[in-house]
Amino acid sequence: MSIADTIAYWRYRLVPDHIVGEILAKRWIDNAIPFTILIVVLVGFGVAVPDFLSIGSMTALTRQLGEFGLVVIAMTIVMLAGGIDLSVGSVLALANITALAMMNIFGLPVGAAFVITLAVGAAVGLVNGLLIGYLRLRAFLTTLVTLIIVRSIVDMLLLKYAVQISAGFVDSDLWEFIGDGKIAQVPFSFALFIGIAIVVHLVLSRTRPGWHLMAVGGSRRSAHNVGIHVRRTVCLTYVVSGTLAALAGFLFAARLGGAGSDTGIGLEITVLTAAVLGGNSLGGGRGSAAKAALGAITVMIIINGLVRVGAGSGANSLILGLILLAAVAIDVRWLKNRHKVLAKVYVSPAFRRLPDPPSTERGSASPYALNDRLHDVSVIGLGEIDGPEDVILDENDHIYAGTRTGDIVRFFAPDYSQQEVFAHVGGRPLGMAFARDGALICCIGGMGLYRIAPDRQISKLTDETNRTPFSVVDDARLRLADDLDIAPDGRIFFSEATIRYEMHEWPVDGLESRGNGRIICYDPGMDTTRTILRNLNFPNGICMTHDGESFLFAETWSCSVSRYYFGGPKAGTVETVIPALPGYPDNINRASDGTYWLALVGIRTPSLDLALRMPGFRRRMARRVAPDEWLFPNINTGCIVRFDERGRILDVLWDFGGNNHPMITSMREHRGHLYIGGILNNRIGRLPLPDADPHWTGPQSYWGGK
Amino acid sequence: MFGVANLTQERIVLALALGLTTVFSIALPGFLTAENLLSLVRSVSVLGILGIAMALVVIGRGIDLSLVAVMAVSLAWTLHMVATGVPLAVALALGLAFCLLAGIITGFLIAYVEIPAIFATLAMGTFIYGFGRYFLITLDVVYLPDAARSIVWIGSGSFLGIPVPVLVFGGVCLLGALFLRYVKAGRYVRAIGDNLLAARITGIPVRPIIVMQYALSGLIGFVAGLVTATSVASMNIRVANSTFVYDVILVVVLGGIGLSGGKGGVRNVIVGTLLIGVLINGMTIMDVQYTVQNVIKSLILLAAIVADTIINPRDEQTAQQGDI
CATH class of the missing domain: 2.120.10.30 (TolB, C-terminal domain)
Incomplete structure (x- = not known):
């Protein structure tokens, strides 16, 4: 071999070009951008705020994160099936006041209050689901309307019960634990969030209802044509969403114990932000519980970090809006171009020198000499x-x-x-x-x-063999x-x-x-x-x-x-x-x-x-x-x-x-x-x-x- | 007169508005007076003007959730500048430029970066509010300075007995209708909303037109802001964080403009605005609590959407993917 050939041989033997394409072909690479954003945000605030990464600070953060993350998962589930649920913030507020009323005014046990609260959330979800799933109204408008209606109901309830609620007192260790307790150093609400995220992940990726849901979001028409109950599936996503939002409201009530008129205001925007930032597509079909968690953590860190930095109300919105725009822009471009990049880099040729071919000359002495013996088969x-x-x-x-x-x-x-x-x-x-x-x-x-x-x-x-160690494919x-x-x-x-x-x-x-x-x-x-x-x-x-x-x-x-x-x-x-x-x-x-x-x-x-x-x-x-x-x-x-x-x-x-x-x-x-x-x-x-x-x-x- | 097939949402809402007017006229003393009717329209004129802006965007298959933020911040900045000694004309021009710039940036993000409109405008709204609050003005509420007295007539004056805001609303409606019908760009907006890919193949400059949509929306937002600021003599930029922008969407959708684009026009906005106006006016006369008003308003909107869906059902086979 010539020197140039030798160099080429070792160059293509030693540098594993093919791995780039193989990594890009992996499904988990979808999370690369959201994950990078999370790391950047974490490091950024870790440097900017002295004790941002301390245990105490993290505990406070994760306690809010538990509630917020549940709502993000709720939104993600609806988005996966191709819808959107703007009413989550109002449902959280309604659940909050319901739980407080049950505990503080009517003195119900925690279990009963829990069930009633979740039922209220599920009922609102069911209304959304019936309207959007079965009557096939537009999700955006319908949940916008339920957002306003539920918010008005909360306002009316507040006028009536706010004083009584603040006067009431709950003497329950369990209630205390839900609001303030820890499981192995992890706040209860956060542990619950992680648990539910895992369950949702398993349901979406391993069970029939989860596959149906992804299919409906991926292509509603195809799902309908293969016989999936599209309407029922869509309806159920709103019920689940309402229930999860109510669960978050219940945790909120246990943590703060107060009903204010600003509870859950604007939450739908932050939640939508988190869901999209994590990589869940508006319009459905692409997303996961992990993406929801990723988005929730990032947005929570941004919001908390901006408060800790001491940015004024204006700067807070300014930076949040900017980060959002940048993150989503990157994500959109990434999603659009990933396949183009993949198509370009997946083929990664190697150096190969074939020995010279033997002659096939017709009439020559070569054993491969041409003939037409297959002509008359x-x-x-x-x-x-x-x-x-x-x-x-x-x-x-x-x-x-x-x-x-x-x-x-x-x-x-x-x-x-x-x-x-x-x-x-x-x-x-x-x-x-x-x-x-x-x-x-x-x-x-x-x-x-x-x-x-x-x-x-x-x-x-x-149909399978032992996997090669360290193989990306x-x-x-x-x-x-x-x-x-x-x-x-x-x-x-x-x-x-x-x-x-x-x-x-x-x-x-x-x-x-x-x-x-x-x-x-x-x-x-x-x-x-x-x-x-x-x-x-x-x-x-x-x-x-x-x-x-x-x-x-x-x-x-x-x-x-x-x-x-x-x-x-x-x-x-x-x-x-x-x-x-x-x-x-x-x-x-x-x-x-x-x-x-x-x-x-x-x-x-x-x-x-x-x-x-x-x-x-x-x-x-x-x-x-x-x-x-x-x-x-x-x-x-x-x-x-x-x-x-x-x-x-x-x-x-x-x-x-x-x-x-x-x-x-x-x-x-x-x-x-x-x-x-x-x-x-x-x-x-x-x-x-x-x-x-x-x-x-x-x-x-x-x-x-x- | 109309068969069931002709029973569009616009007609249903119009019928509802007329019906309510009739009921209120009979039941409520003082409803059917010229004075009350004028104040009715005047009270919803800002909503209507913003509705036209939103309608232009929605017809082009977009949505502008930053509309109210642009309106509030631009006007607050204008008033602030006037208060600090900038000549009124310069301040107005700068405010208008701000609106246009915000609209162009939003349009660029949607048309060229391809961020979904709902999300881009959501983030832009947050950003514009933050930008204005941090860099442009110092307090949430900016009052109309004496130097700006010369424009108060826009919000508070009247011409031939008709309040100027109503006239402005009418003017914006007229211009909007003419734009959609007789201007090439206006027709393009409708074509893009109806079928973006087909419009692109036909050779319509899709992306510039989308940018123009949002610039126009910002421009009309500025007009609405002028009317608001001059009629209450102040501008509270906290309105950017309220649910006001949802009310604007309600007006548009109530009138029958589909969020999937390409359908509807100025008439729909007028009808939607009138129904809301009649409702609010009637309920205010009846002294209904504000929150209850909200519930009733929403229920009526819900009824309108349900009726529209039942009369014009969406087909599972032809529904657009990602059409939320």
């Missing part, structure tokens, strides 16, 4: 099958092939003119193999490893299980082509050439799944060798075939079998004479080979050029190669014009014929092999005769 299911990535034949000579529509189709012997859907598995069925008991084991892109019993019973074998879930083979002891080895891209983005992984794939072993005896080889460059075909302790695997973007020993003296080692192919290898399968068939899905081009040594060029291409215009591997010409365990090329079948099989992903030998599949083709090819054993079948080769 007979075709099966022409135009009736959509993308048979892999084909396999059973002992009765029926053909099985997976299709783009998620079916495994069966063509009936002997003439293969009749077909049926053998099983509908969903996903994208890719590599297949027959197990010893005759069950069809299938890798399904997007789903994992599945088993289809002879009676068509579909069962999942595995959650690679526990299988994204693109590609091909498999079964060892004599029943263990299933299968490849996952890439952990960074979805199935349809497979050419982009080639552009990246980072080595995002892996080989995984599923042990049916123990029902365990373990990753055995990592960082492979799009591992694709897998085929057991005849020694029973190793398998061959192809790495598509490395244009190589390797051999992995899982048993015997060389267990755990990898040997290169074919270091340089003229094209991109796909599936490998056994041939009748103890050698192996290999499909080449496409042929290398000098331009892409060169580009692979220029990661900076590919990065600029991915950032500046539309995906339709990117360099892609050439998949217009297919080829089938036969090789032996020492890597010698024995035979090569070309379809140069690409008339029959432009893109070959698999081939399967069966009773003297070769059956050819292609992931984008609309046919299965059938080629007679005059020199092959006319009785040899795959299942026999693996599991012996019946």
Whole structure:
């Protein structure tokens, strides 16, 4: 390698560019901006106010925060479903006066006062909910009206009961504890807030009602069309909101014990501010309890901090308004541009130098010399099958092939003119193999490893493996299980082509050439799944060798075939079998004479080979050029190669014009014929092999005769 | 005369207003006098002027919660300047410039930074109040100085027996209606409110028009502020923190201007304002407590919205996402 190449090699090996994109793709990154704002605010006031971060100051802060945070959660729940609840401030005031009246005037026990207070809040919420959910009034206006009505009611009640309330006295330890007590150094109201935030988080993320709520907020129309009770869900959010606001009012009453006319005035604005600042969208669908808590804490710190700094009433509003505008502006821009940034930085090409390709010159002495031997195949299911990535034949000579529509189709012997859907598995069925008991084991892109019993019973074998430590991408879930083979002891080895891209983005992984794939072993005896080889460059075909302790695997973007020993003296080692192919290898399968068939899905081009040594060029291409215009591997010409365990090329079948099989992903030998599949083709090819054993079948080769 | 299909909210509210007027005329002595009717309209003229400002923004699918803050702070600053010796004309010009600038900044935040209008104006309202209170004036209430006596006629005078505030209200209504109907920009406002994306594709300069909306709203707010300040001879900027801006929204919505934009016009504001005026006037004559007045006002608004929703139901399939 030249010095420049060496530098490029180490530059792209040592600097983990791909992590930026992976972090940006995480859902929790949504909270980055609100969280940064919180830290800045905290540090800012920590520096500006001498003992701002002291225990005493924090206790006072968290006591108010408990009540405020509950109301923010109430608002967040309503916002998540696409509404808004401006009446929370009034409801808090109403709950406050209700609780005080129950305790101070009527002398009810704390429990009874609690229930009545919450019921009052829920009732107001129910009115909102009925009007907005069932009658479908506009949330903003309706809650604006309830805000004014409830506020007027509070004013009337105040006129009547204010004197009596202030004259009353409550002698209850529990009441005292609710207002002033602590649980493990944490004020009671704050502990309650944290508890409720956790419950709300679990409900939203783990339960059916929570999912319904998010669905309604995400797209009301779609939610309606899939049969979610949109009206009921919306109604319930207001009831919950009213109840939570009333709970905050109850805590407020226990803490201060006084009813003033300014209780909860303007609270809806502060609460809305907190909810939006935390990252909950107006209009619904995006948000969480954590975001609500984040927003609540930030706004509370700002308000408290400004008071502590001693800013006048004007400066207070001035700074609050400014911070709000800045924070929301940043959040809005971030939300809008995150996906653009992500699209630009996610593809992070690596340096890869491929060995020079062997010649394919027609008429030359090269083993890969061009011919037209695939020109005269007979075709099966022409135009009736959509993308048979892999084909396999059973002992009765029926053909099985997976299709783009998620079916495994069966063509009936002997003439293969009749077909049926053998099983509908969903996903994208890719590599297949027959197990010893005759069950069809299938890798399904997007789903994992599945088993289809002879009676068509579909069962999942595995869809997750052990997660790689410190990996940013959650690679526990299988994204693109590609091909498999079964060892004599029943263990299933299968490849996952890439952990960074979805199935349809497979050419982009080639552009990246980072080595995002892996080989995984599923042990049916123990029902365990373990990753055995990592960082492979799009591992694709897998085929057991005849020694029973190793398998061959192809790495598509490395244009190589390797051999992995899982048993015997060389267990755990990898040997290169074919270091340089003229094209991109796909599936490998056994041939009748103890050698192996290999499909080449496409042929290398000098331009892409060169580009692979220029990661900076590919990065600029991915950032500046539309995906339709990117360099892609050439998949217009297919080829089938036969090789032996020492890597010698024995035979090569070309379809140069690409008339029959432009893109070959698999081939399967069966009773003297070769059956050819292609992931984008609309046919299965059938080629007679005059020199092959006319009785040899795959299942026999693996599991012996019946 | 009207089929059920023609029963728009505007007509319902108009019918309600006329009905209430009839009832009050019969039941309340002294209601149906020219004097009382003029004072009725006069009492709601500021509300009506602000309603026109709000309506312009709402028709363009926005909302301006900073309207009252802009009005209060700009006028308070103007009066303060006059009191400290700045010539009246200069002070007025500066106050007006303040309103326009505030409106342009708000519009910029909404149109270019793409902050949701409800939130941007909420924050701008808080900010403008804080800015005014901290930098521009020293006390919450600024009284009309003697140097500004020459403009008192705006709030307290009358012309041909009609109070000037009523005339100002009428003038603003007329200009607003002409703007929406005959000025290109006015038509654009309605087009943007009706379908922003379609308007953009058509080639309408969407963002500048949105900025203009809020600048106009600030301008009208200044006029409303002039009327307020000269009729009570002072300006209390605490009004920025009150629920007054909600009353303005009530007037607009009561008249039948949908918050989703593109619908309604000046007529709706007049109808809404009249109903509120009749109600307040009647209840004041009946000596109903202020809080109870609020409850009744709100219940009537609620009834109007419910009636509108039942007569013109929103379709689950075509309702706009995020339309709150």
